[in-house]
Amino acid sequence: MTSTVDVVVIGGGIVGTATAMALTERYRRSVVILEAERTLAAHQSGHNSGVIHAGLYYQPGSEKARTCVDGRTALYRFCDEMGIAHRRCGKLIVATTDAEVAALHNLEQRGRANGLVGLRRVARDEIRDIEPAVSGVAGLWVEETGVVDFRAVTEAYASRIRDGGGAIRTGVKVIGAVPDARGLVIETTRGELRALALINCAGLHADRVARACRTDPEVTIVPFRGEYYEVVSERRSLVRNLIYPVPDPALPFLGAHFTRTIDDRVEAGPSAVLAFEREGYDRTSFSLRDTVDLLRFPGFRRMALRYWRTGVAEIARSVSKELFVRTLRRLIPELRRTDIRRAGSGVRAQAVDRLGNLLDDFYIVRGNRSLHVLNAPSPAATASIAIGRTLAAQLDELVTA
Numbered sequence: 067m068t069s070t071v072d073v074v075v076i077g078g079g080i081v082g083t084a085t086a087m088a089l090t091e092r093y094r095r096s097v098v099i100l101e102a103e104r105t106l107a108a109h110q111s112g113h114n115s116g117v118i119h120a121g122l123y124y125q126p127g128s129e130k131a132r133t134c135v136d137g138r139t140a141l142y143r144f145c146d147e148m149g150i151a152h153r154r155c156g157k158l159i160v161a162t163t164d165a166e167v168a169a170l171h172n173l174e175q176r177g178r179a180n181g182l183v184g185l186r187r188v189a190r191d192e193i194r195d196i197e198p199a200v201s202g203v204a205g206l207w208v209e210e211t212g213v214v215d216f217r218a219v220t221e222a223y224a225s226r227i228r229d230g231g232g233a234i235r236t237g238v239k240v241i242g243a244v245p246d247a248r249g250l251v252i253e254t255t256r257g258e259l260r261a262l263a264l265i266n267c268a269g270l271h272a273d274r275v276a277r278a279c280r281t282d283p284e285v286t287i288v289p290f291r292g293e294y295y296e297v298v299s300e301r302r303s304l305v306r307n308l309i310y311p312v313p314d315p316a317l318p319f320l321g322a323h324f325t326r327t328i329d330d331r332v333e334a335g336p337s338a339v340l341a342f343e344r345e346g347y348d349r350t351s352f353s354l355r356d357t358v359d360l361l362r363f364p365g366f367r368r369m370a371l372r373y374w375r376t377g378v379a380e381i382a383r384s385v386s387k388e389l390f391v392r393t394l395r396r397l398i399p400e401l402r403r404t405d406i407r408r409a410g411s412g413v414r415a416q417a418v419d420r421l422g423n424l425l426d427d428f429y430i431v432r433g434n435r436s437l438h439v440l441n442a443p444s445p446a447a448t449a450s451i452a453i454g455r456t457l458a459a460q461l462d463e464l465v466t467a
């Protein structure tokens with residue numbers, strides 16, 4: 067493999083493909099995506115809740131808030147244009163205690179500050195008109211939320227890249243990159259490649275890829291597994307659309323929720339359990355290298371000290387179906403243990419800094435002729451078109467400079 071392109075994109079997830087699409091369509095750059103797995107969207111982009119987030123939760127002025135709102139609008143338009151199945155179904159966030167009502171109020175304020183228009187407070191006796199099986203003290207209706215299959219979205223981005231003259235090579239893992247007088251030499255498992263610049267969208271491996279490209283990522287990726295249950299078909303009528311709890315504002319996770327997916331299944335989850343392997347989809351998954359890396363990182367030890375209670379509770383819920391059902395029953399009291407069965411899981415790439423803080427916003431580091439996406443958790447799938455356009459603009463500047 068000895069070709070020269072303007073930009074190499076490392077990672078064929080939804081962020082990498084969205085960026086490559088913007089580079090080919092908006093900047094007419096020659097682009098090649100290198101993806102380690104045999105298929106696109108093999109990790110986070112193909113293992114998620116499939117929710118098109120409205121943009122409610124995020125700190126006003128943050129990149130998450132801006133790109134989620136812009137990206138959601140662009141995504142609905144893209145799905146319409148490309149004929150991708152999606153449903154703009156809205157969602158209900160449910161407060162189950164008086165303390166949560168105050169948090170619900172704060173969420174509503176945030177949503178309004180972020181420019182959401184379809185927000186409506188729902189009184190206790192109105193909740194059942196929207197979701198008949200749900201009981202709560204108050205609710206918030208979020209009209210702009212929807213569902214889609216992000217794997218299908220990634221594939222559609224890929225077809226647009228190919229139409230625009232870009233290339234996608236799967237089964238090619240990037241090992242490192244070194245700058246020389248003409249740009250970068252990118253070393254892969256299938257030989258070398260030359261490029262003027264690169265963008266690292268390697269998700270769960272983004273910190274390692276940054277280091278291999280001689281850039282200090284300043285954070286470590288900590289993997290958090292999200293385990294799902296599926297509601298058995300005879301009981302799917304318990305959920306009309308999307309039912310969410312009020313999230314814990316101290317954590318970057320939204321809490322286990324019910325999702326009626328685009329193919330009409332009903333999922334419950336995900337949890338947020340520390341994983342001992344970056345691509346560890348099972349409860350028994352373990353990688354010595356990943357675990358040693360975690361334990362050596364001072365930020366991980368600080369994080370563990372701070373959040374150990376939450377961590378232990380998540381492990382307990384992962385092991386015990388009864389505990390998981392108990393959490394879900396706060397939203398749907400009549401849910402029985404036999405109503406759900408274990409389904410798949412996804413692993414989130416969450417960046418943690420040396421002080422043990424879980425980074426809340428998206429985080430991009432600039433290297434030598436390179437950009438490194440080091441934190442792109444939820445809602446990055448929703449926001450992907452807007453993130454891709456932002457990254458493409460920055461990368462075009464790098465290539466032109």
Ligand SMILES: Cc1cc2nc3c(=O)[nH]c(=O)nc-3n(C[C@H](O)[C@H](O)[C@H](O)COP(=O)(O)OP(=O)(O)OC[C@H]3O[C@@H](n4cnc5c(N)ncnc54)[C@H](O)[C@@H]3O)c2cc1C
Pocket residue numbers: 076077078079080081082100101102103106107108109110111112113114115116117118119238239240241267268269270271272275291292336411412413414415442443444445446447448449
């Ligand atoms: C359980 C869960 C639920 C979620 N729910 C939602 C949701 O409902 N809505 C939403 O908007 N977001 C959601 N998210 C977040 C969303 O899925 C991610 O933010 C998004 O998919 C990140 O995309 P990515 O391209 O950065 O990463 P990924 O999809 O992980 O892609 C990275 C790619 O890089 C490849 N790679 C790694 N190393 C190399 C290398 N050395 N060489 C070549 N390739 C490499 C990997 O194989 C992988 O394909 C969820 C995430 C999880 C895990």
